[in-house]
Amino acid sequence: MIELLAPALLAGLAVALVAGPMGSFVVWRRMAFFGDTLAHGALLGAALALALDVNLYLAVVVACLAIAGALAGLQQQRQITGDTLLGIVAHTTLALGVIAISLQRSVQVDLFAYLFGDLLAVSWDDVLALWAGAVVILVLLAWHWRALLSITVNEDLAQVEGVPVTRTRLILMLLLALLIAGAIRTVGVLLITSLLVIPAAGARRLSRTPEQMAALASLLGLAAVSLGLAMSWFADTPVGPSIVVAAAVLFGFTLLRRPDA
Amino acid sequence: MSRQRSDTGTLVAVHGAGLAYGAHSVLDDVSLTLEPGRITTLIGPNGAGKSTLARLVLGLARPDRGRVERRPGLRVGYMPQHLQVDESLPLTVDRFLWLAAPGRTRARRDALQRTGVAHLRRRAVRGLSGGEMQRVLLARALLRKPDLLVLDEPAQGVDVAGQDALYGLLGQVRDETGCGILLISHDLHLVMARTDQVVCLHHHVCCSGTPEAVSRDPAYHRLFGPSGGMPNLAVYTHDHDHDHDLSGDPHHDHHGHTGGHHHD
Numbered sequence: 017m018i019e020l021l022a023p024a025l026l027a028g029l030a031v032a033l034v035a036g037p038m039g040s041f042v043v044w045r046r047m048a049f050f051g052d053t054l055a056h057g058a059l060l061g062a063a064l065a066l067a068l069d070v071n072l073y074l075a076v077v078v079a080c081l082a083i084a085g086a087l088a089g090l091q092q093q094r095q096i097t098g099d100t101l102l103g104i105v106a107h108t109t110l111a112l113g114v115i116a117i118s119l120q121r122s123v124q125v126d127l128f129a130y131l132f133g134d135l136l137a138v139s140w141d142d143v144l145a146l147w148a149g150a151v152v153i154l155v156l157l158a159w160h161w162r163a164l165l166s167i168t169v170n171e172d173l174a175q176v177e178g179v180p181v182t183r184t185r186l187i188l189m190l191l192l193a194l195l196i197a198g199a200i201r202t203v204g205v206l207l208i209t210s211l212l213v214i215p216a217a218g219a220r221r222l223s224r225t226p227e228q229m230a231a232l233a234s235l236l237g238l239a240a241v242s243l244g245l246a247m248s249w250f251a252d253t254p255v256g257p258s259i260v261v262a263a264a265v266l267f268g269f270t271l272l273r274r275p276d277a
Numbered sequence: 278m279s280r281q282r283s284d285t286g287t288l289v290a291v292h293g294a295g296l297a298y299g300a301h302s303v304l305d306d307v308s309l310t311l312e313p314g315r316i317t318t319l320i321g322p323n324g325a326g327k328s329t330l331a332r333l334v335l336g337l338a339r340p341d342r343g344r345v346e347r348r349p350g351l352r353v354g355y356m357p358q359h360l361q362v363d364e365s366l367p368l369t370v371d372r373f374l375w376l377a378a379p380g381r382t383r384a385r386r387d388a389l390q391r392t393g394v395a396h397l398r399r400r401a402v403r404g405l406s407g408g409e410m411q412r413v414l415l416a417r418a419l420l421r422k423p424d425l426l427v428l429d430e431p432a433q434g435v436d437v438a439g440q441d442a443l444y445g446l447l448g449q450v451r452d453e454t455g456c457g458i459l460l461i462s463h464d465l466h467l468v469m470a471r472t473d474q475v476v477c478l479h480h481h482v483c484c485s486g487t488p489e490a491v492s493r494d495p496a497y498h499r500l501f502g503p504s505g506g507m508p509n510l511a512v513y514t515h516d517h518d519h520d521h522d523l524s525g526d527p528h529h530d531h532h533g534h535t536g537g538h539h540h541d
Contacts, residue, residue, distance in 0.1 A: 043365045044363055044366045046363070162375075162379060165376060166376045168363075168366065169360075169362055169366070169368070169373065170357070170360055172335075172337055172355070172357060173357060173360070173377075173417075174376075175336070175337060176336070176337065176353050176355040176427075177353075177355075177376075177377055177421065217365075220365055220367065223367045224401065225367055225368065225369060226366060226367060226368060226372065228367065229366075229367055
């Protein structure tokens with residue numbers, strides 16, 4: 017049992033750890049739908065990786081950044097509002113991704129695994145790659161923490177105070193793309209947003225500072241991954257959705273506490 | 278009055294700046310010079326382009342025509358008109374100030390003391406009243422030890438006594454640090470007397486100069502009406518028979534009048 021569960025648990029924990037602070041930014045900056053769109057686009061990246069036989073993580077990161085860039089460009093026009101635009105791009109890229117994956121004739125691809133994750137299939141190599149990615153993201157986050165927080169509170173004030181606003185925004189996009197690339201194999205593209213948003217939302221009610229919220233979101237995410245895996249093991253439920261349900265249940269418990277700040 | 282700055286050149290110079298949003302011209306051939314140790318007030322009706330001009334000065338926008346020169350290495354403290362922190366973000370006042378001044382707690386506590394809101398340091402930013410938030414924003418701007426302080430409608434939502442205290446504090450800061458100050462206001466009353474230079478803006482500069490000169494200028498009266506948009510407009514001079522702390526409470530009440538400010 018432990019040989020089978022250990023890589024899955026370690027991989028899930030790496031994603032959950034990073035999803036805490038990243039999810040906090042997604043919540044603070046109201047980027048949930050944006051993150052969802054990037055995740056949907058990630059499927060297109062994965063399909064291209066299969067078709068062109070290139071590294072999956074690299075292809076997903078590139079696809080996410082391309083979509084983020086395209087969205088920034090499309091938002092210059094004013095007739096279609098941001099959320100509508102996200103809806104168009106999210107579902108178009110998802111549809112294209114599903115078509116592209118179903119067209120792969122050379123390899124048998126489990127579409128379900130990409131959509132909802134297949135944590136039990138990760139190898140030790142994947143675990144290593146995920147933890148390496150997690151460390152990179154956490155270091156970059158810590159390094160740019162004050163700038164990231166500054167532009168989140170008020171971009172004008174941040175710019176006047178000398179924070180490179182555009183560069184900091186790009187760093188946040190890049191980190192989000194990296195996280196999604198890692199999470200695609202664990203919870204799948206359809207459930208990534210939930211792992212970002214639910215633990216952070218739960219942590220909000222228990223925190224007085226941004227740092228507390230980020231750390232608590234990580235803890236809630238770690239607990240959700242552990243509980244979800246256990247549920248999957250004992251009740252034979254799909255892993256990704258089990259983790260999301262566990263996160264939602266934990267969030268439900270935080271509602272019992274009165275917010276104090 | 279001590280001038281601590283060694284560098285005394287012009288802080289920001291706007292030369293013939295023009296800016297339009299689509300077909301709508303917001304600023305047309307506007308020039309403005311900000312000097313160290315001088316308080317400049319930008320007045321004009323709503324929608325006259327005051328905030329846009331401030332954004333040019335702050336480097337947050339670029340003019341379509343003309344140019345904006347800023348002294349190299351200029352440190353700017355900015356107090357925006359509104360600042361709304363999203364409710365999803367838990368943030369104490371101290372943490373908010375830390376974003377501008379990550380050093381020791383001491384400096385942040387002193388800055389809050391200065392603006393009269395030291396007791397708010399551990400409070401959540403979200404629960405602050407409008408007036409409290411403005412004190413906190415001013416503390417954040419001061420923490421940067423600015424060469425130039427830009428305040429957008431600082432007196433909004435503050436009562437007359439509180440405004441008086443605020444302008445008094447700004448005068449003190451100017452005297453102590455020698456910084457230049459740019460104030461934006463559509464409320465002319467108290468502002469005028471505390472100001473070295475008034476610029477009257479309505480997409481273009483209608484008139485500018487000392488408060489006395491501007492208040493006699495026909496262009497000023499065309500813009501604000503014969504009484505300057507206010508009953509009894511005269512340059513306000515404050516007689517110091519009592520003073521106020523920043524929350525606007527009189528410390529002592531001379532002739533038994535509360536809030537009985539004489540504006541004539």
